[in-house]
Amino acid sequence: MGLIMVTGGARSGKSEFAEKLAYERGKDEVLYIATSLPVDEEMKERIKRHRERRPSSWETVEAYKDLDKEILKRKKKVVLIDCLTVMISNLLMEVDLTWENSTLEQIDEIEDRISQEVDKILIVSSGVEIIIVTNEVGMGLVPEYKLGRIFRDIAGRMNKKVAEASKEVYLMISGIPVKIKG
Template sequence: MTINLVLGGARSGKSARAQRLAETYQDRRVYIATAEPLDAEMRDRIARHQADRGQGWQTVEAPLDLVGAMETLSGEDKVILVDCLTLWLSNLMHHERDVETETARLCECLQRLDQDVILVSNEVGLGLVPETPLGRRFRDAQGRLNQRMAEASDIVEFVAAGLPIRLKG
């Protein structure tokens, strides 16, 4: 089992990179979607992602219970692509879930799984300091989540301008 973390900024090409990695597994792919279609723009974005993926994907919606979704797939001969941890974190914070507890659960789950996992996450710490306390809390939580996922991962890549840079593994 290999855990691969693909990091990058908005529109950096990280999701496309993760999808290409997963597509090497032929038709044995599961896409765990963390986005919630709360408005028209997000519904359009989700539809574009689905169209880009095409055939050969099983999709599982898990805006909050990412660990539960991954555990139901344990033992299957499929690669799991989680896109993305940033939206999952945002959902957790919006629903006032304990981020540290959920992050610890995810780390434990990743250690137990017996299939390859590709995680996608935004690197949000390279920009301006957020103006609001909520924005700063989110940025800090995202940075801590990315550090924990990088530690748990065998391979870590950073994608900039569509180009992957190997950071680990």
């Protein structure tokens, strides 16, 4: 029971490693929560490839909020959430706001709503093993646009929150998992 976080850069092997962990710990009793929205052809193809790679016995749910309800509805041994940063971007895109003109108070309110969604996952993790895939977004350049900076900052703080609550944390580097906690 508890949380396992798998983080790293783009195309570092996070999802494949998390899927391997989920299978080792849950075999066919895995709930896979895909947080991506099929908004264009490229994303549809990515989702298709991920789906084909997973065991067909795993239950898949496509959702990016109220994940606690999805987890509690199903009694699975392991839950794999792929991915936290996509969940955060979807929640940001729900907001009807001119980001370049946004105030710190507005951003704080949005971050609080996102933090509440993350907290709901952390609360249910006491009753089931949850593996969360997320992107490490703080090691690159500072984004040129305000929305990019807002996303990077919120994602960084949510990653920190999940890492603190996790019993194990893995950093993927060029396909190699490095256990950094647990």
